[in-house]
Amino acid sequence: MDIRQIDRFDDAQLKPWWELGKVVDEYQRPWSWYWTWESACAALRVENKQSERVLLGAFDGTDLVGSGHVVFPLLDNTHAAFGGVAVPPDRRRRGVGTALADALEERVAQRRRRTFMTEVLVGVDETDSPGMAFAERRGYEVGVSDGLKLVDLVETEPTWAALAAETAPHHEGYTLVSWSDEMPDDIVDSYCALATTFLVEAPMGTMDVEEEKWSRERVRDDERMRREAGRHMLGTAAVASDGTVAGFTEVVVSKFSPERGFQSGTIVAPAHRGHRLGLAVKLANHASVRAAFPECRRLMTGNAGVNEHMNAVNDSLGYRLVEYCNEIQKKL
Structure with a gap:
């Protein structure tokens, strides 16, 4: 071979x-x-x-x-x-x-x-995963297990108005700012400050990850790469009264498969939690996806099993579990 x-x-x-x-x-x-x-x-x-x-x-x-x-x-x-x-x-x-x-x-x-990381997909009812057996024989260990979930935007859209009305009183004083492809210039720096913390704020178990380094230049370079790759990013941020980005969420839709999208990162800064901002930004962003890509019916996302808050948010939005993704690693 x-x-x-x-x-x-x-x-x-x-x-x-x-x-x-x-x-x-x-x-x-x-x-x-x-x-x-x-x-x-x-x-x-x-x-x-x-x-x-x-x-x-x-x-x-x-x-x-x-x-x-x-x-x-x-x-x-x-x-x-x-x-x-x-x-x-x-x-x-x-x-x-x-x-x-x-x-x-x-x-x-x-x-x-020093560390090689990979993923193994495991069926919801699978009790003997060949992929996990192979990885374990090679010395890989599970750092965190995520649930992969799908939502049908067409089926769940009728529930959005009631959810938005329910959350609105909790996030008074915050402004929801949505964009497509290019982030508004006035929130980029604050977005970077929050995005830098994503890998350490999100439940990552024992995965050997460090803070990402986000800057205005990296945001714009990300946007360039997506344009060249034919991908569209739709984002929504919750902006506090002082202009700080308190939370955000993002969805990626490819022009080559506009019938589906990937729900990327969602985060709310610790100082701003308790205001239903996670649900608020995702509701607004789901609406943005439907408006920009009416043919986009399904979104996929992944959440760590221990992330009770985000799992509750996604459950309320109608996401359903389809399989597990074990994030595994090996020290070399």
Whole structure:
């Protein structure tokens, strides 16, 4: 078996890598959120100053039998790397996953990154996960378990007005500010101050993560990368009377698959909790998504099982659990 690096700018190499990943992601997962070929091409070929991505393929002769990837953050969390492997069901238990995992861990160690992080998806009723068994044999440990949830915006939209009316008295004095693609200039700096705390404020269990370094320049660079990747960001912030961003939420919708979106981060600063701001910003942002992308019916999100408040918010919005995502790590 031969492990080779995949040239993301070469369709002849990238297309089989993408196709194999699609087969694996959709296997027994009717809710698969795998990116379209157009989206993958655009996102993987964008100039990225914030992280470096390496794609690998496992080959049996000329046949691609497994894929892998690793991402090296460049601005923060430079002690760590993130990645994963994918092996089709009919190729498992033949050493493909082991060869790919060995190759990825070797590259991480060569870069002097102390921790390699990845994810294993586990069915709601699954009691014996082959993915977890494989990871545990290699010395990976679960840092935190998230519940992956879906919401149908069309079905739940009739409930939004009542929820908004219920929360409104609790967040008097705050202004909800929504935007599409480009964040209003007057809230960028305060947004950065809050976004920097996201990884330490969100329940991350024992995951070896540090604060991200957010700046005005990074926000604008993020916006550039999304434009070039064909992705739209819709955000809503709760702004306090002194102009401070007290909380925010964001959803990403790709122009290549506008029928679905991904509910990204939601956070409320500790000093501003207790005002129903998490629910308020998500309600406003759901409405923004429906207005901008009426064809966008479903959103996916993930929440740590221990995050009782955000799980309650999502339950009230109609999100339903479809599977678990174990965030795991190994010290190299």
